[in-house]
Amino acid sequence: MSDLADRFKGIPGIPDGVLNAIADENVRTVLRAIADGWNVRNGVSGNGDNAFITKKDVENLRIGSGGSAQTLKSLLQTVSNDQSGNSGGGTSIKPGDIDGILSDLQTQIINSAVFRDLGERVDYIDKPGGIFDQIGQIEVVANNDRQSRIDGDTALQTNIDNLGVRVDNSETAIQSETTQRVNADNAITEHVNTQYASVNENIGLIQTQQTTTANNVAALSTKTDTMQSTINGHTASIAAESTARADADGKLFSQYTLKLDVNGLISGFGLSSSDSSSDFLIRADRFSIVSPTYNKNSPNAQKIRIPFIVLTTPQVINGRTVQPGVYIESAAIKDGTIDTAKIGVAAVDTLTIKGNAVTVPVGGSGYGYAPAAYLYMGQPGKILVLAMANWISPPGEAAASGYLKTLCDGIYGPEVGISMADQFSGSAVAIGGYDVGAGTHSISFQYSISGGARNLGATGLFAIGLQR
Incomplete structure (x- = not known):
């Protein structure tokens, strides 16, 4: 008898000893026919052509030869890891996967027995009949x-x-x-x-x-x-x-x-x-977790917070419609995957953005000179540059005019003109946008003043890269 047949001795739910002990002949005959069919499908009887192959048999099927052979399960796991960029044994969740995972989980829950039973109404109870004869008052x-x-x-x-x-x-x-x-x-x-x-x-x-x-x-x-x-x-x-x-x-x-x-x-x-x-x-409609020590009549009642609240349906609270969701007062999360986030205030120790899709701004400031900065782009995108300069007039100087323009990789941005009357100082702000490729880019600005003398005072430079 094959190893496959050995594994399937006995019929699921109907062991042979139990089957033979059934006293009712009709029931025993029906179950014996079922058992014989199972024996054929399990490979215990017959030539084996109609035998089942289990999931475990398929997973343990070896592909290749010699020392390089591996099971189908192992091969599929390797392919899955390569596709997900994961070399470990687990499968990481990407932000784009969350919507599909939620849909699959919701389908499983809706199809579960406990979900079905919770949705059914409580059976109505009738009072027992036949207790009273209904004779007299x-x-x-x-x-x-x-x-x-x-x-x-x-x-x-x-x-x-x-x-x-x-x-x-x-x-x-x-x-x-x-x-x-x-x-x-x-x-x-x-x-x-x-x-x-x-x-x-x-x-x-x-x-x-x-x-x-x-x-x-x-x-x-x-x-x-x-x-x-x-x-x-x-x-x-x-x-x-x-x-x-x-x-x-x-x-x-x-x-x-x-x-x-x-x-x-x-x-x-x-x-x-x-x-x-x-x-x-x-x-x-609403589920929450509260402290067992909470008492609304205690002096500290207003200081006690409810840390976790779940709404499953929209609710109107103080005239405002609150949408379904999980509302958390405070949370400590070791590892989180978020598809879309709306954050009011964020304190971040280390910010790592995939592919530098949004770069950390760079810039500089000075006095009497044009500062320079370098901005790295992980992929092609656009760089926005903001330049600021102030010119100071010595006493008695005539009127002066000039321009200020941004500079990225030797390419100038639009000029911003400036005009200063006799003995007046002035300032200008210039903005430039540049389509760039991946790599490191040099950022600065250029200016020119003609007419009366003017001294360059405070300067500033700001640049940010956009890669989406």
Whole structure:
């Protein structure tokens, strides 16, 4: 028998020992046919042409020969790393990937069992019938009904306890009902306890329902606690539901949900776990985390902040519409990936911008001379240069005129003229834009003054590169 066949001995969820122990001949015949089909597909029987190949078999398929051979999984990981520029074992998230990742995560959550269950309304509870005879204006009931019977290979037992009081259209009662049913292949116990109080059509109910069941291929336990209040046709409900399931093939699953249903508006949270993954989901318009020591009546109440708030729907707060999002008072983040950022004030220790897409500005200042600077561009783009100069007139000097213009790699920008009357000083500002290639570029300015003498005073130079 092949290694592939060895790995698949036994049918998922239907071990051979369990299959042979099934007492019902019809059930055993159907499951045996299924088992035979699985044996063919798993390569345990037949010539193997119709056998499954697992994901693990494909990943372990070796490509190449000799010492250079590697598994398909390893080869695909190498290709993925090369495409992402990642030489490590993990996969980094780029800002442009965030939108797609969010879409994939949202799809997974929407398709999960806990999301589906949290979106379903709480089942409406009807008050138990048959407790009161509805004879006369006042009635008091306390009774027990217990029945047991055997029908073929099935044994059944029920027990119902009733306790109630009624006066006209007002009544209250407690009913406890237990059902047990067992045969060779199945065992089930269900217990339902309901209490209610009603006046006319207004009613409040509390119900606990517990079910345990087991058969040759699975075991299941469920418990539901429900509270419900109805007045004038409007209903508010709370339901806590717990489920634990174990299958014979080793698959395990458990789930807990707490739902609040007010006339169809459902909120709550749910936690589910399997043997391979887990989910925790909150369904609410607003979710926040607050300190357990907070007390709005304490002297320091106004100083206590709520550090984390999530809005899932738009809300109007103090006349302003606040959009859905995560609102954080303060955060310490070791590694963050951001697609689009709007920042009011930023304090940055080290700024690294991919490809120098926005350069750090350069410049200089002086007195009596034209400063120079050098600006590096990682890729082609545009450089904006701002030059400033001031000229001082000695006493008694005649009028003077001149110009100021920026300079980048020996190329002049537009001239800015200046005119100074007798004995007057003056200043000018010139701006130039240059399309440049990648590399280091020299930045400066040039000026000229004619007529009366003028001395160059304070000067300044500023340049920034734009690469997108």
